[in-house]
Amino acid sequence: MKALHFVIPAAAVLFGLGGTALAQAPAVNPGAPAPECRARVNFDRNADLPGYLAQEGGQAVCIPFMPTAQLAPSGFSGDYYVQEFTDARIRARWAECRANPACADPARTGAATFTAAERRRTGTVDPQGRVDPQGEVDLRAIRRPGYFARFGEPIAAAEPRAWTVEFTVPRDSYERRHLNLDAPIRLRGWYLEGSGIEDGAGGRRRALVILNNGGGGEITGIDDPAATGVVRTAAGDFVAAAETGTSEQPGMRHWRGFAAALNAAGLDVLVTDRRGNGISGGVSGYNTAEQARDMFRMLDALETGKDLRLLSPGGELLSGEAARGRLLAGQRATEIPVVLGGYSRGSYATAWAMQQNFVADCDRDLPDGACRPPLDRTNIRGAILYGPNSGGLGWRVAGHDMVEAALRVERNTTYYPDGDVLAGVERWPALLIVKGTWDYVEGLEGSFSVLRRARGLRDILVFRGPHPLQTQHEENMRLVGLRMATFARAAVLGQRSVEGAHEPADLRALVLSSPPYWEATTPPGR
Numbered sequence: 001m002k003a004l005h006f007v008i009p010a011a012a013v014l015f016g017l018g019g020t021a022l023a024q025a026p027a028v029n030p031g032a033p034a035p036e037c038r039a040r041v042n043f044d045r046n047a048d049l050p051g052y053l054a055q056e057g058g059q060a061v062c063i064p065f066m067p068t069a070q071l072a073p074s075g076f077s078g079d080y081y082v083q084e085f086t087d088a089r090i091r092a093r094w095a096e097c098r099a100n101p102a103c104a105d106p107a108r109t110g111a112a113t114f115t116a117a118e119r120r121r122t123g124t125v126d127p128q129g130r131v132d133p134q135g136e137v138d139l140r141a142i143r144r145p146g147y148f149a150r151f152g153e154p155i156a157a158a159e160p161r162a163w164t165v166e167f168t169v170p171r172d173s174y175e176r177r178h179l180n181l182d183a184p185i186r187l188r189g190w191y192l193e194g195s196g197i198e199d200g201a202g203g204r205r206r207a208l209v210i211l212n213n214g215g216g217g218e219i220t221g222i223d224d225p226a227a228t229g230v231v232r233t234a235a236g237d238f239v240a241a242a243e244t245g246t247s248e249q250p251g252m253r254h255w256r257g258f259a260a261a262l263n264a265a266g267l268d269v270l271v272t273d274r275r276g277n278g279i280s281g282g283v284s285g286y287n288t289a290e291q292a293r294d295m296f297r298m299l300d301a302l303e304t305g306k307d308l309r310l311l312s313p314g315g316e317l318l319s320g321e322a323a324r325g326r327l328l329a330g331q332r333a334t335e336i337p338v339v340l341g342g343y344s345r346g347s348y349a350t351a352w353a354m355q356q357n358f359v360a361d362c363d364r365d366l367p368d369g370a371c372r373p374p375l376d377r378t379n380i381r382g383a384i385l386y387g388p389n390s391g392g393l394g395w396r397v398a399g400h401d402m403v404e405a406a407l408r409v410e411r412n413t414t415y416y417p418d419g420d421v422l423a424g425v426e427r428w429p430a431l432l433i434v435k436g437t438w439d440y441v442e443g444l445e446g447s448f449s450v451l452r453r454a455r456g457l458r459d460i461l462v463f464r465g466p467h468p469l470q471t472q473h474e475e476n477m478r479l480v481g482l483r484m485a486t487f488a489r490a491a492v493l494g495q496r497s498v499e500g501a502h503e504p505a506d507l508r509a510l511v512l513s514s515p516p517y518w519e520a521t522t523p524p525g526r
């Protein structure tokens with residue numbers, strides 16, 4: 001078998017790690033409207049991007065978008081973004097790549113980054129709320145929604161309805177096999193009880209949204225709105241600050257804002273720090289397929305009380321049998337309508353959870369790669385993907401497939417969704433995609449193409465901003481929270497469309513559908 005002879009560019013690796021390198025080609029697929037202009041975006045790309053022209057305020061405005069990273073090869077017959085990026089195909093390419101240091105070394109370097117421990121920031125600005133995530137924790141020491149009233153965050157209004165939660169779950173494959181760690185870990189966060197959504201017949205229906213933080217996200221981290229966590233370099237670029245001063249987690253106020261909007265709409269909301277992050281235990285925070293299983297584990301624990309601890313809004317500590325059935329509106333884990341949602345890395349976990357429930361539950365991080373039938377929980381009603389790699393490996397920068405293959409084969413970690421997950425989207429009952437027009441994680445066209453694969457309720461909302469949260473326009477974030485709540489209600493009630501939403505006809509229409517609000521560092525394109 002002939003060895004592969006390509007090298008993963010350093011820029012491509014940086015691109016996958018959230019760096020500022022722009023490793024995208026200014027291209028769209030044949031048949032998409034040709035770009036009409038170019039405009040400069042600042043945080044976090046610091047680059048000129050293609051765009052489409054809109055008339056706003058009597059002037060022509062160029063609205064930029066992130067172009068496609070990989071086009072299907074000329075003459076390719078079939079579904080390129082599925083067929084060439086399935087688990088089987090990337091493993092076959094890796095078998096060739098690993099024999100060639102020019103191919104394998106950069107892939108292994110990238111893979112190593114995705115098993116490294118991440119810095120935990122909660123409690124570094126204010127010691128109130130600092131806990132030992134790996135140890136026994138007094139749940140009363142964890143910050144609650146009311147703590148954030150001092151910053152004017154809407155989440156504070158959920159304090160009377162908020163339960164502090166702790167779930168015990170097993171280690172992931174990397175920690176068991178490479179770090180020789182076997183003791184269970186604990187996932188901690190909040191459960192916000194809702195009042196129910198209006199069902200259109202004069203009643204109210206209880207339903208749950210499970211939210212998954214982005215990479216490194218900490219749900220109880222301080223986000224001072226006066227400190228964006230972004231600085232301008234001598235060269236004029238806007239980059240994330242190494243130290244964030246009065247903030248522990250810049251942008252987290254927006255993520256909490258989405259939880260607040262969903263809860264204010266009557267929905268129950270469960271949000272925890274993911275493995276390896278914030279106040280939750282574990283070392284590695286990258287096995288998103290395992291984090292997907294955590295969602296189902298948490299649902300089951302809320303029903304049975306097994307491996308569960310709760311702190312009620314009134315300060316009552318409960319565990320085990322005493323915690324059984326106290327939440328989920330008294331319903332079973334397989335009965336209460338559930339919408340899964342996630343931001344960035346959390347959206348990968350959400351996509352894997354949808355795959356496990358509707359298509360197949362496969363161990364991509366274990367040598368035998370065993371697959372089981374899907375969970376088939378009919379109460380899983382849809383997915384909200386914010387800042388996602390919804391199209392999987394094919395829509396990312398060339399070379400990321402080898403990073404993922406190295407992760408699966410050599411580090412027992414499943415990170416990026418693959419072509420199998422992309423193919424499974426058509427089985428999902430509902431899908432909402434939310435992202436900035438210059439979100440680096442995948443080109444905008446990739447996200448739009450995924451939307452069109454969906455066969456059930458579907459919606460997409462884009463805004464003028466990047467992938468990170470900290471510099472987003474407040475109005476855009478408010479609109480996102482409202483759209484999430486509207487979509488979740490429609491998914492729970494089995495509606496055919498999302499109120500107020502209109503699906504764009506093409507890529508140009510999608511870009512031009514973005515509200516006229518720009519992230520803080522980028523002026524309107526002229």
